[in-house]
Amino acid sequence: MLTVQELEKSFGTTKAVDQVSFHIQKGETYGLVGESGSGKSTIGNMICGLLAPTQGVVSFFGEELWKNNRFHRPKPGSLQVVFQDPQSSLDVRMNIRQIITEPLRALPREERLKKSSDDYLRELVRRVGMHEDHLTRYPHEFSGGQRQRIAIARAIITEPAFLILDEPTSALDISIQAQILNLLKSLQQELGLTYLFISHDMSVIRYMCDRVGVLYHGRLIEENETEALFTEPQEAYSQRLLASLPQMTKRS
Amino acid sequence: MQTPQTSPASHPAVVPERVPGTVQIFWSRFRKNPLTMVGGVIFILFVLIALLAPVLTGNDPNQVRMDLALQKPSAEHWFGTDEVGRDLFARVIYGTRLSLGMGISIIIVAGLVGTILGAVAGYLGGKIGQIIMRIMDVILAFPTLILAMALSAAMGPSLMNAILAIVIVKIPAFVRLARSETLVVKEKLFVKAAQTFGLSDTWIIVRHIIPNVITPVIIQMTLDLGDAILMVATLGFLGLGVQPPTPEWGAIISTGWRYFLDQWWYPTFPGIAIFLVTISFNIIGDGLRDMLDPRSAR
Numbered sequence: 001m002l003t004v005q006e007l008e009k010s011f012g013t014t015k016a017v018d019q020v021s022f023h024i025q026k027g028e029t030y031g032l033v034g035e036s037g038s039g040k041s042t043i044g045n046m047i048c049g050l051l052a053p054t055q056g057v058v059s060f061f062g063e064e065l066w067k068n069n070r071f072h073r074p075k076p077g078s079l080q081v082v083f084q085d086p087q088s089s090l091d092v093r094m095n096i097r098q099i100i101t102e103p104l105r106a107l108p109r110e111e112r113l114k115k116s117s118d119d120y121l122r123e124l125v126r127r128v129g130m131h132e133d134h135l136t137r138y139p140h141e142f143s144g145g146q147r148q149r150i151a152i153a154r155a156i157i158t159e160p161a162f163l164i165l166d167e168p169t170s171a172l173d174i175s176i177q178a179q180i181l182n183l184l185k186s187l188q189q190e191l192g193l194t195y196l197f198i199s200h201d202m203s204v205i206r207y208m209c210d211r212v213g214v215l216y217h218g219r220l221i222e223e224n225e226t227e228a229l230f231t232e233p234q235e236a237y238s239q240r241l242l243a244s245l246p247q248m249t250k251r252s
Numbered sequence: 253m254q255t256p257q258t259s260p261a262s263h264p265a266v267v268p269e270r271v272p273g274t275v276q277i278f279w280s281r282f283r284k285n286p287l288t289m290v291g292g293v294i295f296i297l298f299v300l301i302a303l304l305a306p307v308l309t310g311n312d313p314n315q316v317r318m319d320l321a322l323q324k325p326s327a328e329h330w331f332g333t334d335e336v337g338r339d340l341f342a343r344v345i346y347g348t349r350l351s352l353g354m355g356i357s358i359i360i361v362a363g364l365v366g367t368i369l370g371a372v373a374g375y376l377g378g379k380i381g382q383i384i385m386r387i388m389d390v391i392l393a394f395p396t397l398i399l400a401m402a403l404s405a406a407m408g409p410s411l412m413n414a415i416l417a418i419v420i421v422k423i424p425a426f427v428r429l430a431r432s433e434t435l436v437v438k439e440k441l442f443v444k445a446a447q448t449f450g451l452s453d454t455w456i457i458v459r460h461i462i463p464n465v466i467t468p469v470i471i472q473m474t475l476d477l478g479d480a481i482l483m484v485a486t487l488g489f490l491g492l493g494v495q496p497p498t499p500e501w502g503a504i505i506s507t508g509w510r511y512f513l514d515q516w517w518y519p520t521f522p523g524i525a526i527f528l529v530t531i532s533f534n535i536i537g538d539g540l541r542d543m544l545d546p547r548s549a550r
Contacts, residue, residue, distance in 0.1 A: 089441035103449040
């Protein structure tokens with residue numbers, strides 16, 4: 001579904017992303033893990049069109065997204081993003097209905113009208129664990145977890161095929177994290193979504209992902225099925241990352 | 253209230269409590285700030301005077317009565333009369349309409365145009381941004397009053413040209429303010445999110461940038477309103493703005509200052525009016541800034 005080939009991004013003389021290639025199959029969750037500054041969010045930004053790659057190819061359903069530093073947007077709404085910080089990703093000047101329906105502006109009229117109908121929105125907000133009464137409220141009236149549910153509703157309103165989840169739970173309390181992760185898992189099953197899951201948290205990655213790529217200083221140093229990576233990490237850095245999980249060391 | 257949510261995805265979540273609205277918060281802060289209240293009261297008084305001008309005085313501000321020239325303030329003529337016997341109280345009262353109306357329209361137009369230009373310059377950046385900012389630099393290179401005088405003289409003295417000239421010199425401050433706020437807002441994730449949806453720059457500027465930069469612009473507008481009214485009066489005084497016999501404060505003082513030594517009331521009352529209006533807007537503007545800007549919170 002999504003292929004990244006020899007993707008590179010330089011900022012000045014530093015290479016934030018260096019020769020990264022991976023492929024994501026329909027229906028799977030592909031994890032990108034690495035410490036801060038390893039380039040994982042930069043990769044996400046290049047896939048969703050926020051940042052032009054210095055070199056390399058990003059293709060979505062076989063179509064190249066970046067040609068000559070210009071972003072060729074796939075079918076509007078087919079590729080959506082959930083950002084890390086739900087405090088900043090929702091415009092406080094808009095009410096929830098306006099926030100959730102905003103991506104529809106880019107869709108054809110007929111689809112837009114259908115998906116902004118009261119029935120459709122009611123179904124949508126219930127699906128993410130919110131209530132239809134919330135539609136007329138404003139972001140500051142909600143907790144972090146609720147805001148992230150709103151951000152998820154905004155991402156799936158267009159019925160996307162592919163979702164980039166850029167550290168979707170990093171800004172949340174640990175108890176809320178699990179709820180959001182479970183919500184994402186059940187949405188994936190119900191809607192047949194494909195995820196690119198970006199995180200620095202190994203336990204979250206293990207819980208969510210089918211396959212994982214480990215980034216270190218902009219390079220993809222290891223890629224494997226999640227269980228294989230967690231039981232037999234090949235690279236020294238992956239082993240160090242795993243050692244950062246206290247419960248993992250105890251179990252092994 | 254941050255109630256931890258225990259409901260699974262299929263159940264309605266915890267309903268958050270209603271928080272006090274912006275208006276209520278604003279009003280409670282407004283009341284705790286006595287100086288701002290004073291400014292507000294003076295301002296409301298002037299608005300009432302402007303609206304009720306015909307009720308407050310039975311005299312026509314342009315009625316010439318040579319036999320009543322240069323009368324002292326009295327029960328009939330509270331502020332006295334001028335050199336052709338016009339009632340100064342009526343002229344000052346009707347002048348309130350003109351000064352407030354001109355000042356407010358100048359500030360609204362300049363604030364609006366400045367915000368749009370600043371948001372475009374800040375959000376798009378690049379060549380368009382450069383062009384906008386360099387034009388603003390050219391305007392800012394001149395002292396504002398001198399430029400307003402030059403523009404107004406070049407276009408010919410009239411009410412509309414005075415408004416236009418002051419609007420032009422007032423715009424750059426708003427552009428700079430709106431642009432610098434835009435540079436902050438455009439890095440926010442909700443703007444990035446809107447970009448990933450494939451929405452147009454126009455939509456993002458109108459729906460996200462402008463609503464999020466407008467608060468400091470509005471504060472600046474109230475701060476500048478007093479200054480705009482002062483500039484209207486200055487141009488009128490110099491004969492470059494509103495032309496006599498229109499009862500404009502600056503224009504009244506312009507003819508009245510020659511009589512100051514013997515007929516002190518002639519330029520004094522319009523002067524007091526200018527002073528009160530200007531200071532009330534400065535007080536309101538300062539108060540608003542303290543109330544709305546978390547960075548200057550005490």
